[in-house]
Amino acid sequence: MDTFALVVTIGVALFFTYTNGFHDSANAIATAVSTRALTPRAALSMAAVMNLAGAFLGSGVAKTVSKGLIETPHGQSGMAILFSGLMGAIVWNLVTWYFGLPSSSSHALFGGLVGAALAGGITVIWSGVIEKVVLPMFISPLIGLVLGYLAMCVILWLFRNSNPHRAKRGFRMAQTVSASSMALGHGLQDAQKTMGVVVMALTIADLHDTNSIPTWVKISCALTLSLGTYAGGWRIMRTLGRRIIEVDPSQGFAAETTASSVMYTASFIFDAPISTTHVITSAIMGVGATKRVSAVRWGVAKNIVAGWFITMPAGAAVAAVCYWLVLLCFG
Structure with missing residues (x-):
């Protein structure tokens, strides 16, 4: 196995993690x-x-990604597929970041892997894709929407007689906890996805053959995700924080608490790689709908949801083109 190809693929995987952050x-x-x-x-x-x-x-989640989606062959062809899948995800991340759309980095990655595998004539484990990716893609936002609505209804009832200004201050303080919980869940979900990809690369290179994740892989993926997070994503932040609804502290607390609960359940009980973007966006829609349905800017929400549906096909298409280019240049 060409060590250079392995190093480049791991480097691209870490860059994907940075863009994810x-x-x-x-x-x-x-x-x-x-x-x-x-x-x-x-x-x-x-x-x-x-x-x-x-x-x-x-x-x-990392084990689901590394073993449950595609059958990657050993050797240069397997590494080319992995490299191309990552490139498809990176390109889509950058496009959606530029336009301020909160699309899913996770589904861009899954779409990229599937697209590259199809282009390379490699077996796609469709049962795994449907069970671990497609179904959670539809189910988790619906759960986030409903739970966000219910959580906000409970908060409105519990604090119906409270002083509005005092309650607002309290929920601002509570948001430091709920936002921390969201960030913890994001690390739990998204860093593991890249860990799974790096383990795939090591397996293709015949350097790893167990279910464990090397410590250096965990550390490098975690640090890179954190660095990317610190770099910030201001365009998308404006979309989530202002353009869907005008969020107040109680709504923010309800949305973040709902979304983090869904992420922990998916991670620890089902080992399912869900999209943090989908869950928090739908939770924001749910809490906003308790005020009045028209409080949610459904036109913006519609564009976001449309982006969800095209993310996997778009990542797959870019990855397929990338794979063919790799074959043309190095095949």
């Missing part, structure tokens, strides 16, 4: 920043630290 940092902190519960820099610092911590909480 600045692309998805808004997931954890957009509402906390928009309600002024946290300053932008303090929020980013907190998110980076919690992402780092979350990356070490489990390995179930």
Whole structure:
């Protein structure tokens, strides 16, 4: 196995993690920043630290990614497929970041892997893709939407007789906890996805043949995700924090608490790699709908949801083109 190809592929995987960090940092902190519960820099610092911590909480998602989606052959063809899948995800991350769309880095990665595998004539484990990717893609936002709505209804009932200004201050303080919980869940989910890809690369290179994740892989993926998070994703942060609804502290707390609960359940119980973007966006829609349905800017929401549906095909298409280019240049 060409060591250079392995090093380049791992480097690209870490760069994907970096783009994931600045692309998805808004997931954890957009509402906390928009309600002024946290300053932008303090929020980013907190998110980076919690992402780092979350990356070490489990390995179930990483194992799902490394073994349950495609059958990668050993040798140069397998490494080319992995490299191309990562490139497809990176390109889509950068495009959606530029336009301020909170699309899913996770589904861009999964789409990239599937697209590269199809282009290379490699077996795609469709049952795994449907069970671990497609079904959670539809189910988790619906759960986030419903639970966000219910959580906000409970908060409105419990605090119906409270002093509005005092309650607002209290929820601002509570948001530091709920935003931290979101960031921890983001690290738990998204750092593990890249860990799974790096383990795939090591397996293709015949340097790893167990279910464990090397410590250096955990550390490098966690640190890179944290650095990306600290770099910030201001365009997407504006979309989540302001353009869907005008979030107040109680709504921000409800959305973040709901989304983090869904992420922990998916990670620890089902080992399912879900999209943090999908869950927090749908939770924000749910809490906003309790005020009045028209409070949610459904036109913006519609564009976001449309982006969700095209993310996997777009990542797959870019990855397929990349694979053919790799074959043309090095085949």
